[in-house]
Amino acid sequence: MIERAYREGSRLGLAVWTQDEAGPYPTRPYPGQSWAQQGQPKQQPHEYVRNGTAKLLTLFCPGSGELRARGVFRAPNAVLHPWLQQELTAILSQLAPPAPVTRANHAMWESWQQGLQARITLPAKLPTLRLLLVWDNLQGHLTPSLVLWLFSHGVMPLYTPLSGSWLNMAESIQRIIVRRALAGQYPQTPEQIIGALEATVTGWNQAPTPFHWGGKRYARRVRHRQRQHALGGSGACMRLSIRCRSTTLQKYLYRFRCQATH
Template sequence: MLAERLGLPLWCEDEAGPYQTIPLPGYAWQLEGTPGRQDHQYIRGKTCKFLTLFRPATGELRAKPVDQSTNAILHPWLKEELEAILKQCPPAPELVPEGRRWQDWDPFPAAEQLDRMYPPLRMLLILDNLAGHYSRDLVSWCGEHGIGLLYTPCAGSWLNMAESVQRILIRRALEGHHIYDVEILKDWLADTIEGWNRHPTPFTWGGKRHARRDRAYARRHRQGGSGATTQYVLPRRIRSVRYYRHIGNAIGLGK
């Protein structure tokens, strides 16, 4: 990624959930010939949320299962984790290099004023478009600490890689189980987070799946100027001999 190549750590943040204490589909560790059985009654229990900070370039994960993800819970946790991350980052240089200026990442003309208001960038943080992420307190705090905020566009949450790692962790922790107590659910999520960080997996854009999609799209055939494609070549309309004779007469080639 461009930010990491320029020496600027890039992190992603997201809140997942809520996750209920209900039977969850998926594979279960059952003996052959002994299928897993779930209770037929519905027991209404509490739910939990999943706060996530993820660095795709290294696979480092900072996450926490909580009861709710309100601003009163999310913002203190986020500031605490970001301060711990900044302690590991190198100090801001005296001469601001390329990629450390606010105007390098903000397309609006007013970004030049941010370079005069705040210190040089020390890291980037990708967020979605929740109203709480635009709060004055959070935005000003991040600016004072040299944290640039990049918001995913509407209907573009797939650009946030934190959602990808959340899906993996939830499947590892809860798939095929029926958890009755929300505290047990949070403990399982915490154990899964610890297991991930033992052997973190870096994420990159593209990869084998992306290459397969590109090859599949390349095999399609464009139609017209609308961007529509087909999986096979559409044959041209077969013109009759009478049609070509009529065209030849019209241009003076026929009798």
């Protein structure tokens, strides 16, 4: 379902955004490269004072590479929900005007819940679907008031399954931003961490890089699912590997190879 959103969302005229909260990041030295002279690496203290932590709220559009982020000290629902509603309202205002509601509109919403064991109860009246939001399946993301707000604004939330955070592209952009902002640095206050993260986000948006789903990793997974074992003498193949006839043969072959090498 989420892979379908990445591949078909734009073709269906839907904006696709991903959301996540990165952190917390404590006030400590972070390993990484620095601009120190060769042979004179930058030294970091082995002891540090714990002055607090900072987090980064991120909202990322893989298709365009645009990143909306905000550094915070904590990310409870009282902080996350208003920020998310504000950012989504701004994003929706930049999209094309919604098309008139048709009879197939409700079926379009339901199509993004196919295959789910636990489905979200959709309201009887729904506006035109305009945006797909991919994010983690956290308790705060299931708040009824927030979910109803998303529905009323034409946003369909797509929750990643358990142990499926790798489906959220926001995880990738967060690693890039954090590595650029904090690698080799020693922030001593949460304000310094927030400043470094937000400055890096500003630099990213000056020349954003679009992400696309798939690539070599996806091709490897497809080959793994379709892998077949070729059989000699013809073009036949089998999906299950042939089991060795006996462990005695394996020991003999292993002993023969060892004697040949010596």
